[in-house]
Amino acid sequence: MDTVHLAPDGTLRAPDGSTHADPLPCLRLAAVLDAGCTLRSFFALLTRHAELQRLGPFLPAAVADAARCPATDCRAEGLTGLALRKTVDLIGYPGGPRAEIYLSLRALAPGANSPCGRDGETEHEIRFIPLDALLDLPLSLGGLRHVVFGDRTRVLDCETTFSLFEVIEGLAWELGFQGGARHCSLRR
Numbered sequence: 001m002d003t004v005h006l007a008p009d010g011t012l013r014a015p016d017g018s019t020h021a022d023p024l025p026c027l028r029l030a031a032v033l034d035a036g037c038t039l040r041s042f043f044a045l046l047t048r049h050a051e052l053q054r055l056g057p058f059l060p061a062a063v064a065d066a067a068r069c070p071a072t073d074c075r076a077e078g079l080t081g082l083a084l085r086k087t088v089d090l091i092g093y094p095g096g097p098r099a100e101i102y103l104s105l106r107a108l109a110p111g112a113n114s115p116c117g118r119d120g121e122t123e124h125e126i127r128f129i130p131l132d133a134l135l136d137l138p139l140s141l142g143g144l145r146h147v148v149f150g151d152r153t154r155v156l157d158c159e160t161t162f163s164l165f166e167v168i169e170g171l172a173w174e175l176g177f178q179g180g181a182r183h184c185s186l187r188r
Contacts, residue, residue: 012164030162031141043062046059055168066135075134084140086102131178
């Protein structure tokens with residue numbers, strides 16, 4: 001599969017280093033995040049190519065929120081990075097057998113006793129972490145997690161690839177829940 005590289009400054013590059021001016025033909029390509037990529041790199045991509053914001057209904061607001069954040073040092077203490085993961089979940093009940101495939105963005109923190117973390121890391125939901133605490137965390141593409149009939153003790157972790165479209169769509173989905181804590185606190 002051909003690849004497209006996302007540089008830390010939000011540019012899309014071919015493997016030979018040349019820049020892609022049009023991002024749309026790149027959506028089908030396997031995404032590679034260059035060293036130094038963060039969530040801020042993702043927002044730089046969306047700012048550079050505003051047409052990509054149309055891929056998610058929450059993206060224009062998220063881009064505006066990211067633009068209001070400080071220009072540097074937007075990282076929560078205790079978190080080491082962000083990982084976009086793919087999950088294939090085989091489900092047998094309720095209803096008939098089916099497979100659900102979804103992407104999730106998880107915050108990583110050191111910790112050896114978590115059943116879901118890998119390599120001594122724990123994973124955490126990002127929805128209640130403010131955007132200005134996530135922007136400068138290193139962003140990585142995690143593997144594929146295969147869950148059969150809810151048996152989380154026998155989860156199979158595999159390497160996989162993500163298309164650029166999957167990266168944008170997956171991050172857009174997770175960012176759609178961002179700010180939940182503030183909204184919930186306003187209702188109280």
